[in-house]
Amino acid sequence: MTTDHDVELVLDFLNTLDLDRGADVLHDPLAWSGWLADRALSSGPLPLVRAVRAGLRAAVGGPPAPPPPPVDVRVELVRGIPRMAAADVTGAVLAAASRLAVLDEWERFKICPADDCQWVFFDRSRNRSRMWCSMRVCGNREKARAWRERAKALGPA
Template sequence: MSSTHDVELVLDFLNTLDVEENADLLDDDLRWHAWLAARGLTAGDPTHVRAVRDGLRGLIGGAPASPPPDADVRVSVVAGVPKVSAPDVAGAVLAAASRLAVLGEWERVKICPADECQWAFFDRSRNRSRTWCSMQVCGNREKARAWRERSKSG
């Protein structure tokens, strides 16, 4: 499993909550199970899965939430190589997040600060300073809003 796979899994999981569309994939059993099947994962307890997602989003800058609860993660040695696995999506995502943390890449997982967006993204900038999920959309919108506010008061 590569760090690219871990990044994709973590972002896909965090973005099962779509603030802009006011949609939560966890509330749609059919789409949620299709999401899991596409990634070869099992569901686990829905309340626990939601708590893990919301806790991780809170950790990286989303709406304040309780820290994510623990999940079952197993470490084994397969063909002489340590392998981390989990029985369900919550454990798989936390295992992926922990691998990113070990690689020093967890800080690159961010939440767009735009209230109407809050999309999770991975900051690939050299100095880790990217703020917006998309400068063309959210960043530009926020800069225009700030300019209008400054123009009103000036």
């Protein structure tokens, strides 16, 4: 597994909740089974899946949530190389997140501060200073809002 694969798995999992579209893959059995099939993963108990997602989203700046219960992850020796393996999606996502934390990459996961977005993104900037999921959408919208507020405060020209 590569770091990019781990990043994509964690992002895809955290963004199964899309506030902008009002969609939650975990509340749609057909969408959830498709999501799992696309990644060759099996589900676990949905309350645990939801708790893991809420806990990880809170860890990257989302709404506070209690930490999820422990999840089983095994360490196997595959062709002489230690590897974390999991029985289901929660273990796979937490194993990926753990690998990224060990590589000091976990802090690059951020949540868009736009109230109507809350999309999780991975900050690939050199100095880890990216603020928005998309500068073209959320960042631009926020800059325009701030400009309108400043212009309004100055009054008519």
